[in-house]
Every structure is written in C-alpha cells, then in structure tokens.
Amino acid sequence: MYVGIDVGTSMVKAAAFDASGREIAVESRPVALDIRDGFVEQDMDEVYAAVVDVLATLTSGSAGPAGPTGPAGPAGVELAGLTGQGDGVWLVDAQGRPVRSAISWMDGRAHELLDEWMASGVFASVFRRTGSAMFPGCPGPVLGWLDRHEPKVLDGAATALYCKDMVFQRLTGVRATDVSDASMPFLDPRTRAYDDESLALLGLTHRRGLLAPVSDPVAVGETRGPGLPTGTRIANGPYDLPACALGAGVTRPGDGLLIIGTCLASLVATDTLDLEAGEPAGLYISTDRQGQWLRAMPAMVGTAALDWVLRTTGVRHAEVDALLDQAPPGANGVQVLPYFAPSGERAPFVEPRLRAELTGVSLETTKGDLVRATCEGIAFAARHCLEAAGLTGDLAVCGGGTRSPAWMRLFADVLGRPLRVVEGEVGARGAVLAAAERYGVELDAASWTRPTAVVEPDAGRAEFYTVAYAKHLAHLAEARRRARGRAGTPG
Known part of the structure; x- marks a missing residue:
C-alpha cells in the first residue's frame, strides 16, 4: 500500500491507498491550538x-475502513509521502527537538x-523579489518578531522549519525543506534559491543559518x-x-483548485511568472516542475469562520444544509464579511487589522439567515481570490466544506x-x-485524481449573486479603509 500523511492545523491524518488510487483506510487524531491574545x-x-x-494504527491493520474495502491491514508499505500545514515557525535543535512551542500560521503577534x-x-x-505577500503568521514577520523579543531562543535553535519538515526530520534524521514551503517568503521563484537581498530587507541576514x-x-x-x-x-x-x-x-495552466478548509485557499496553475503586476498579495508557489508555479491566494477566512458562527448560535454542523435551504439567496438582507482571523486577511490583499463584520441584522433575523450569510460571505471571498489568481480553466474543489x-x-x-468535487484525503x-x-x-495520475461529482450552477441564482458580489466588494472596500485607519496607514 501507499501511505500519505497530512499534518493539518487541527487534525493529523494518514491515509492508505492501493496502486489504483483507491482510498483503503484513514486514521486521524486531533491536535490542539493554544490561542490567546x-x-x-x-x-x-x-x-x-x-x-x-x-x-x-494505520499500518497495524486496526484502522477503521475508509469505505467498503475494509481496513488497511498489515500490508507492506511501498512508499510514503508527507505533507502538512505551511507557514509559521517550528524552531528545533540539531536533533529536530523543539526549542519552544511552534508558532502557527494563524498567529497575529507580528502585525x-x-x-x-x-x-x-x-x-x-x-x-516584487519573491512573489510572496507576507502576513503576520508567515516566517518573515514571525522570525523578525522573535529576533526582537526572544533572541536567545533563536540563538539556541538549529533550524526554523515548517511543520512537515519537523516531522520529516524526526522520522528520518534529514534536515530539509522543499521549494513549495520555502516559497513563503524567502525563495526567489526564478532561481529556486533563497534570496539574500530579501533577508537583508527584513533585517534577518544574521539569521540565515536557521533556514533549512x-x-x-x-x-x-x-x-x-x-x-x-523501519x-x-x-x-x-x-x-x-x-x-x-x-x-x-490541477496541473494544466489556467486550471484551479479551491480548498474549503480552515484556510480558504485558491490556487491556479500557471507557467507565467509576473512579479510586477497587481496589488502585492498571495504568492507564487514553486513546484517540483521547473517553469511551473501555482498562483496562490490562501485566504485566512475559511471553515473556521462558519464554525465560530455555528458555536455562537448553537447550530450543529448536521443542521447546516437544512438551514441553507430554508434561507433565500441574499439571506434576507444579512451580510457577513467573514474575516475572523486574529491576524486579519492575507489574500487577495493583506490587511492585518481587518476584522469580521455582520450587518443587516434585525429582530426578525433567523439562524438560517446568519448561517447562509456566512456561507455566502466565504463564497464571495473565494470568488475574489480566484479572480485575482487568474482562473480561466476548470475548477476543482476539495476540503471539509465539500x-x-x-x-x-x-x-x-x-x-x-461547474465544480469538480474531489473528496477524500486529497492532500495525502x-x-x-x-x-x-x-x-x-x-502511478496512473488520472485514476488517482478522478472527481467524485460535478456540481453545476443555477443560471438564475448565478445572476443574482453577480450583483450581490459587487455589493460585497463595495462593503469590503469600506471595511479595508477603516482597518487602515486603525493601523495609521494611508487609505
């Protein structure tokens, strides 16, 4: 069997596949986030x-079934692949052991x-040098903050890793990262090497040795x-x-992927690198294929925003579909700007002080209106990101929201x-x-990546949402002006 490991922000998963790409079994464990101030x-x-x-558990044969194929069983592992959450800073010593707690990509201390x-x-x-628009939780600002406030911690560390790199070093003893993780924010996507000038601009030249x-x-x-x-x-x-x-x-230029997870990530495959055009936002992710990148708009908004609304209103996840069907498009005038992250937003723009807004609420507003308005707000954010990333081809969708x-x-x-829905453990x-x-x-990549469903849009509702999306952008523009006023930066 083939094993994929996905070290997520709140859940660690391992999935077993057979040679045809059929998901045999999945095992998962939650991991905690320490969130404070x-x-x-x-x-x-x-x-x-x-x-x-x-x-x-997965390889011992005691994992639960992913479907009718039954448990993974103690079969031999042909090979394993590792992935995980990006950004943040995972400081380790020479043996790969933690020097301090990992600082998550969701962290806002460096705003x-x-x-x-x-x-x-x-x-x-x-x-303009790296194609990476920094945000508070990416390694540049986090390392800069640590250099100011915890320099002795950095002095005692051997490496500032990314999440999966920490796991890889512990599993194998190999100290390394890859071009995709290194893309944020230190890698020059043209040379595929660290850009020393960017490190100098950030005042981190003396910490270059920490980079894997x-x-x-x-x-x-x-x-x-x-x-x-072993x-x-x-x-x-x-x-x-x-x-x-x-x-x-998603490998053909112009095709895109929307990941509806904790982070709402929009990716478009491209063979064109343009670091000069447009507002600095998102990033160009280098891939293993020379001359190919992913134009990424990984928004902070995502299912975490809906989870907050559900917790606050006492609605269970199992009730969401029924509530969405009950409330009409437009949620009876309720609008949600779903920017709930403590570090603001990072795509398709960067506003560290932007916060969520809920408008149009009255005593007649129902839980269904609140849920639908939140889901609409997240979908508007996805459209904004995909447009900025340059989507022209087919769109695949994956993640918990599916x-x-x-x-x-x-x-x-x-x-x-239309949405090409790809279910299961897509990252693994x-x-x-x-x-x-x-x-x-x-391996037959076409078989491994075949969609499980295609969801077509309704023409009438699509027309309605074109108008509603324009209103969302106007609301967002005003919210960004207020956020910049709070930061004391030009509007």
Missing part, C-alpha cells in the same frame, strides 16, 4: 506523537512589525523510528496547498461555474503522487 501556538511533541499514532514593513515599502519590495536547505526535487529518506516500519521510503513532499493541487489533478451539498450548490452559484493523495514521482514509481 492573538498568539496561536502548537506543541510540537503533541503533533509528532499524533503522526506516530496514526501511522502505527505591528508587518505594519512597519508595509509603511516603509519593505513589504512591497520583498513581494532547500531540496529540489523533494527530499527523500528512510524511516528510522516509530510509526512506519526503512520505509518516504518523501518530504510539497506542503498542503500544492499537495492538494496534485491530489486533485461535505455540505447545499454549500457546494451555493459555491457553484456564486462562482458561476497528492503527497503520495509526489513521492511516487520522486522515486520513479509509476
């Missing part, structure tokens, strides 16, 4: 222990430093510890966004295009495909 951290030992646990860089022009200069070597193509190794059998071949694949693109079959048929219909209507699937390519193992 804009700080968002994770316990690295807890994350690694969850990885070992899911792998041991004042980012404000400085935006006001001084450093932010724009780095984007960039393995191009992805690093490989053999497991030496618990979880997988000697299992494993590849440290692309991080979760490009891994999902691989797992959904489990709601009513929300998928709403997305199709708001986006005004992509990690396996990346590992197979690296090891020269032939």
Whole structure:
C-alpha cells in the first residue's frame, strides 16, 4: 500500500491507498491550538506523537475502513509521502527537538512589525523579489518578531522549519525543506534559491543559518523510528496547498483548485511568472516542475469562520444544509464579511487589522439567515481570490466544506461555474503522487485524481449573486479603509 500523511492545523491524518488510487483506510487524531491574545501556538511533541499514532494504527491493520474495502491491514508499505500545514515557525535543535512551542500560521503577534514593513515599502519590495505577500503568521514577520523579543531562543535553535519538515526530520534524521514551503517568503521563484537581498530587507541576514536547505526535487529518506516500519521510503513532499493541487489533478495552466478548509485557499496553475503586476498579495508557489508555479491566494477566512458562527448560535454542523435551504439567496438582507482571523486577511490583499463584520441584522433575523450569510460571505471571498489568481480553466474543489451539498450548490452559484468535487484525503493523495514521482514509481495520475461529482450552477441564482458580489466588494472596500485607519496607514 501507499501511505500519505497530512499534518493539518487541527487534525493529523494518514491515509492508505492501493496502486489504483483507491482510498483503503484513514486514521486521524486531533491536535490542539493554544490561542490567546492573538498568539496561536502548537506543541510540537503533541503533533509528532499524533503522526506516530496514526501511522502505527494505520499500518497495524486496526484502522477503521475508509469505505467498503475494509481496513488497511498489515500490508507492506511501498512508499510514503508527507505533507502538512505551511507557514509559521517550528524552531528545533540539531536533533529536530523543539526549542519552544511552534508558532502557527494563524498567529497575529507580528502585525505591528508587518505594519512597519508595509509603511516603509519593505513589504512591497520583498513581494516584487519573491512573489510572496507576507502576513503576520508567515516566517518573515514571525522570525523578525522573535529576533526582537526572544533572541536567545533563536540563538539556541538549529533550524526554523515548517511543520512537515519537523516531522520529516524526526522520522528520518534529514534536515530539509522543499521549494513549495520555502516559497513563503524567502525563495526567489526564478532561481529556486533563497534570496539574500530579501533577508537583508527584513533585517534577518544574521539569521540565515536557521533556514533549512532547500531540496529540489523533494527530499527523500528512510524511516528510522516509530510509526512506519523501519526503512520505509518516504518523501518530504510539497506542503498542503500544492499537495492538494496534485491530489486533485490541477496541473494544466489556467486550471484551479479551491480548498474549503480552515484556510480558504485558491490556487491556479500557471507557467507565467509576473512579479510586477497587481496589488502585492498571495504568492507564487514553486513546484517540483521547473517553469511551473501555482498562483496562490490562501485566504485566512475559511471553515473556521462558519464554525465560530455555528458555536455562537448553537447550530450543529448536521443542521447546516437544512438551514441553507430554508434561507433565500441574499439571506434576507444579512451580510457577513467573514474575516475572523486574529491576524486579519492575507489574500487577495493583506490587511492585518481587518476584522469580521455582520450587518443587516434585525429582530426578525433567523439562524438560517446568519448561517447562509456566512456561507455566502466565504463564497464571495473565494470568488475574489480566484479572480485575482487568474482562473480561466476548470475548477476543482476539495476540503471539509465539500461535505455540505447545499454549500457546494451555493459555491457553484456564486462562482458561476461547474465544480469538480474531489473528496477524500486529497492532500495525502497528492503527497503520495509526489513521492511516487520522486522515486520513479509509476502511478496512473488520472485514476488517482478522478472527481467524485460535478456540481453545476443555477443560471438564475448565478445572476443574482453577480450583483450581490459587487455589493460585497463595495462593503469590503469600506471595511479595508477603516482597518487602515486603525493601523495609521494611508487609505
């Protein structure tokens, strides 16, 4: 069997596949986020222990079935691929052990430093060199904040890794990252190497030694510890966004992927690199294929926004579809700008101080109106991101949000295009495909990435949402002006 490991923000998963790409079994474990006063951290030992646990359960034959095929069983592992959440800073010593808690991509502590860089022009200069629009939770601002406030911690660290790289080093002893993770924010996408000028602009030249070597193509190794059998071949694949693109079959220029998860990520495959046009936002993710990138708009908004509304209103996830069907398009005048993250928004624009807004509410407003308005707001954000990323071809959709048929219909209507729904563990699937390519193992990519459904838009509702989307953009523009006023930056 082939094993894909996806170290997510709130859930660690391992999935087993057969040679045809059929998902045999999945094992998952939740991992905690420590959220307080804009700080968002994770316990690295807890994350690694969850990885070992899911792998041991999956390969021992005690994992639950993914479908009618039954449990994975104790079959031999042909190879394994690793992916996981991107950004943040995971500081480790020479043995790959934690120096402090990991700082998550959701963290907001560096927003004042980012404000400085935006006001001084450093932010724009780095984007024009690397194609990466920084946000508070990406390694540039986080390392800058640590250099100011916890310099002794950095002095005692050997490497500032990304999440999957920490796991890979613990599993294999290999210290490395890949071009996709390194894309934010230090990699020059033209040379596929760290850009020293960008490090100098950020005042981090003296911390360059903390950056892991960039393995191009992805690093490989053999497991030496618990979880997988000793000697299992494993590849440290692309991080979760490009891994999902691989797992959904999005490789043709112009085609796109929408990931409806904790982060609402919009990706469009491209063979054109333009670092000068448009507002600095999102990033160009380098891929294992020379001359091909993913134009990415990974918005902070996502299912976490809907989860907050559900918790606040006491609505269960199982009730969402019924409530979406009850409330009409437009949610009876209720509008939601769904920017709930403590670090604001990062795509298709960067506003660290932007916050969510709920308008049009009255005593007649129902829970269904609130839920539908939130789902519409998230879908509008997706349209904004996909347009900015340059979508011209087919659109695939994956992530936890695809489990709601009513929300998928709403997305199709708001986006005004068919959705190729790809279910299952898409990131883990992509990690396996990346590992197979690296090891020269032939797998039928078309079979592995076949969509499970296609959702068509309704023409009438699509027309309605074209008008509503224009209103959303106007509301957002005003909210951004207020956010910049709070930051003391030009409007």
